[in-house]
């Protein structure tokens with residue numbers, strides 16, 4: 473798939489809007505001398521697209537979100553947001569950039585002591601000086617977009633997990649961010665809520681003209697809504713393409729994911745000592 477040759481994937485990339493996030497030759501480990509998490513990683517996220525980042529557990533998907541959010545800095549290479557190198561931003565520039573990134577973290581936790589309305593209002597109160605009247609209208613618009621305008625006065629304990637995820641979605645888009653990052657947005661959802669959430673991510677992205685970056689394990693739902701998919705393996709891109717291209721792929725790495733096969737190029741074991749070393753036995 474990713475053999476360095478120009479192919480049809482480049483065409484689908486060119487057809488999309490301008491690049492919003494660009495990751496160029498990024499190397500990263502959490503501490504000097506520790507295991508390399510990302511090595512020579514290259515990715516692009518374009519305006520108007522829903523792009524999925526998939527791969528085995530611990531392959532570095534969340535780490536990519538952290539680098540884009542500026543929580544961590546690449547050892548080498550560049551992470552550009554709207555053309556600006558995140559590692560070179562001043563504190564104020566980074567704060568401004570983060571306001572332009574909506575984030576929905578794993579399980580999209582809501583503030584349990586705030587109502588649905590106040591949860592969505594939170595980023596607006598934090599980052600803007602809007603009048604109470606305008607803020608009210610904006611929150612209702614966001615709640616309307618996720619179908620929960622009528623639930624505005626409920627507390628998080630009074631709504632289902634699927635509804636809570638939609639409130640978290642409304643909160644993530646409260647400031648109309650050009651980039652929305654989702655970390656496992658489908659985790660723990662029942663099949664119906666999962667389908668609704670996936671559709672919402674697509675529809676909200678279209679309505680906002682935004683870029684959505686989706687870290688997920690759910691192949692079926694993701695392939696139904698994504699424009700482009702990156703599979704990460706060994707700290708770099710193992711495969712990439714549109715859902716259609718990847719579905720047709722015979723690449724063993726891609727097939728392992730799509731067919732949910734336990735055996736394949738992706739190892740089951742986290743790298744470490746051998747069994748023999750840990751148990752003090754000699755291999756037979």
Ligand SMILES: Nc1ncnc2c1ncn2[C@@H]1O[C@H](COP(=O)(O)OP(=O)(O)OP(=O)(O)O)[C@@H](O)[C@H]1O
Nearest residue numbers: 502503509527528529530531532533534535536687
């Ligand atoms: N703060 C940290 N300090 C040190 N190592 C970390 C830290 N965060 C993550 N790691 C390690 O970095 C690797 C990549 O983690 P990351 O969370 O990016 O993976 P992931 O692909 O999102 O995994 P999953 O799908 O299981 O959520 C893992 O091996 C993890 O143990």
